[in-house]
């Protein structure tokens with residue numbers, strides 16, 4: 511997601527109570543940070559935050575953390591949270607490559623990956639958020655019964671991801687190549703990218719990944 515530089519973004523982010531500025535300090539203690547014992551769902555690459563703010567609004571019994579590395583983009587999500595003031599949503603200006611610094615083993619119940627950057631060039635495959643390296647990191651922070659919900663309109667990224675996650679020892683379920691016309695459409699919360707690309711007529715692919723003991727044969 512490309513946005514023009516927003517000069518005021520960083521000072522506002524830095525002073526915001528809705529952003530956790532030292533996420534590593536809360537590793538293994540997010541329940542304490544939220545002050546409750548609710549399940550923890552995170553979105554990696556939340557963009558402008560429509561998905562996670564809507565989810566947090568609809569599901570007050572779940573705690574949410576939105577992770578975004580671009581300040582100008584996170585700023586848009588922060589503007590939404592400044593209006594909503596949802597007690598069950600915290601934003602992190604952080605790179606998901608370091609996700610194990612922020613969450614302990616078995617701390618997270620669910621991870622959302624929505625319209626992750628496709629990195630189409632083969633030599634950039636390791637940067638894709640569904641690469642084996644990233645999936646290994648998610649496996650370390652997810653509870654054994656936890657899952658990853660992935661959606662994208664990019665068929666190449668989707669096909670790559672289905673292969674990559676199985677190689678990394680994950681099973682695939684709830685798969686559809688046309689989410690909006692599938693049995694999974696009900697209750698689907700659209701992201702900013704999803705609205706844009708489905709509006710252009712692109713079908714949305716979606717699947718759920720669960721970690722298994724070892725790589726599938």
Ligand code: SAM
Pocket residue numbers: 511554555556557558577578579580583604605606607624625626627701702703704
């Ligand atoms: N999920 C949003 C949506 O569906 O509208 C945004 C999709 S946009 C294509 C991908 C977002 O992921 C960008 O805002 C980008 O900055 C963020 N991103 C990519 N890699 C990331 C990483 N390693 N850590 C945190 N955010 C990342």
